[in-house]
Amino acid sequence: MFRLRFAVVPHAFRGVVLLAILTSLVFVGMQWSSPPEAAASEPVYGGTIRASMVADIPSMDPPPSWDAESWASHMLLYSGLLRFKAGSAEVEPDLAEALPTVSADGLKYTYRLREGLKFSSGRALTAEDVKYSLDRMLAKDTGAWGASYYTAIKGAKESLAGEAKTVEGIRVLDDRTIEIELIEPLSPGWFNTLMAVTWTYVVDREAVEKWGAEFKNHPTGSGPYVLAEYVPGQKAIFERNPNYFRNPKEPYADRIEIELGVDTTVGALKLEKGEIDLVSDPLPPAALQPFLDNPDWKPYISEAVDTGAYLIAMDSSQGLTKDIRVRQAIAHAIDKQRLIQTIGANAVPAKSLLSPSTGIWYDPNIPEYAYNPDQAKQLLKDAGVAEGTPLEFYSANFYPWSEMAQSVQQDLEAIGFATDLHLVGRAAWYESASKHTPIVFNQWPLELYDPSYIFDGGFAKAAMYPDSCCNWSWYTNDDMEARLKAARIEPDANKRADLYKALDRFVCYDQALWIPLFHMKFVQVHSPRLGGYTIPAVYGPSTAQFQHYWVTDGK
């Protein structure tokens, strides 16, 4: 029977057919199992959390890093003055006993440390150690990737330029008190967020001086865990720090074992089999589907819309897109639904830069340029853009950017542009944004959880090319500077949110500088025995916060 049916398949395709059958068996087979029973909601102490990551951990030393794996490790190994609450973007005191007091002019922040703080080595942690760590973060040679966000601190610029040994504005008042002085006020919400980011966390000076460049492999801090074993590219094992100031109340699990270099497809099999509790990277659709199809897994699936948007930015300073009608035409030309389908993404169409998941910063009433090719053509006609006008642009040659760019290319061809799309490597793609290309593809999630991160980063004069990044639409004027500053320093959270909502509308609709395309949805599965998991709000959704999780069986 098999032979008969197989005989009708042309000879050359038999191999292909067999391969297709074999491959599909892998994924069909994945749907046949069920997880064990449910998790309790109260924290359970003890036991081991097991997880996998695709990549290695680039740097367990906090300042020189900008990636999920490193951030996740810092939260285990170190503490800072402030930290983010579990699964939230809200800031709470960490080494400090309370949120800082802010002087009336908004320039001086004073932090009071808790009593009896210790490093994991047992050495006492004082305000001097906090200053040492912040000075180190802002020193030229440390190469801190996020240092430019802290240049509002008095003396930070001089230190980063190598002109000063310590940062003038960071002062130790006594063993338990430290003061930070700014040169211009920032909204306390934004500055507190910055001071909760792991780059500011306190490192053990003795270990730094002992290990030098190798400190990142011998990290020593005052966090909930210590590094018990690290085999690069293979595994990182963390054990409870007996000297942690919240011990024994926190953390919950005694041990965290992370397997490194595990592909997500293999990670999904391990998760389903119960070998691990979490794959910290996003699962590919094919590996995720069996979990989604099986109702037994439903309680262990979390979903969240990402904070930012995938977007197109257009050059408003020269060329075709200098004319707002051309920018509006391009916005009208893009079929966002088809774009989402083309890339096979789990996503929702966007009309603002900040997504619904950002709460008070999201404005549901921002109008949008609906998909309307006819109107787009009319706008181009009004702007005097002839049929067949060339339009050259760049995108990356890997998923989803290549697929996105090709979908947009079709839309632009449909309204009469003769497009010339270059799909290039990562660096050339990043670099193309500085070359006045009419269209830039990118995305901007709130890794640093504040609208200033996007709006100052994308529209301030200080973000203009070629000296800086990423004013992709080359848009700058005094009015914009004033609006950005007003939002950056506004102390009242609600008023501030209104300012950013107005800015979001201004750049996406009024000026059509950036076209928000979609907000990606992040779907994550965890094992039934993992408690406390929510999709992280800060540092991006794949930055796991193991210090807040527990295993319900305590094993």
Added chain:
Amino acid sequence: MHRYIIRRVLWMLFILFGISLITFVLTVLLPSDPARVIAGPRASAEAVATLREQWGLNQPVYVQYIRYMGRLIQGDWGRSFYTRREVLDSILERLPATLQLALVGALAQLVVGIPVGLISALKQHSIWDRLAMVFSLLGVCTPSFVLGLLLLFYLGFRLPIFPIGGYGQPQHVVLPAATIGLAGGAWYARFLRSSVLEVVNADYVRTARAKGLPERAVVVWHIMRNAIGPVITMVGSDLGYFLGGVLVIERVFAWPGIGLQAWNAIEFEDVPMIMGTVIFSAFFIVCANLLVDIAQAFVDPRVRYG
């Protein structure tokens, strides 16, 4: 013979130098600025410039290459852009894993390939021959990542006999080695079959049978001895190739070898690590070829003077 070996070793050095030059030029000339990649999509020009300075990327390409080679000769392979660890340390600490997989995998290829190829040649046109050839066709056609995933799924997940990926215990090596064995063994079987078919009707085989040797002795001492040559050559160069890391298989099985290292390096455009893993694997491949050639020169004088 000495002159032949010296000539080959000089060639080998020249080839390694060529490979290092081509790889370096490719990584540098591609429209790709490593500092830009390290710094990320939203880094300021200032941050990128600082990185360039830190990593010496602001020098002209030929200066970068000469400096790189100068340091390489002194044993300094540079630091990874991504993990910022010493490249040579990172490669050497992965060598045992790669060595283990290479040896067991090469053995598995022989264990699979020799019996299948031999049976199919000795029983030419029988059902066994056809089955063997279907097996080898499938083995040759199936991409190793599909085969690896199938083995993982059925023998690691459905029937939990073996661990799903990982490294450390002896059982961890079974599935990745079996993947190499099935895929590579299929090639070996096809090679062995054709070389056995070439000698099976040779005069000396007929003579051996005519003088009344038992069939087993005929196969082992007369057929196999003359037909196994190409397979041995293949094992030699395969081993060299595997020692440079088995990229796809190491990735599928989370096998912490040099191949996985290279894969990650390519993903992150980590130039020092790409250079390191390429030169390291090239070294093994070139050495394996050298050894095979020398062995052949010993056996066959025509090679020496040719």
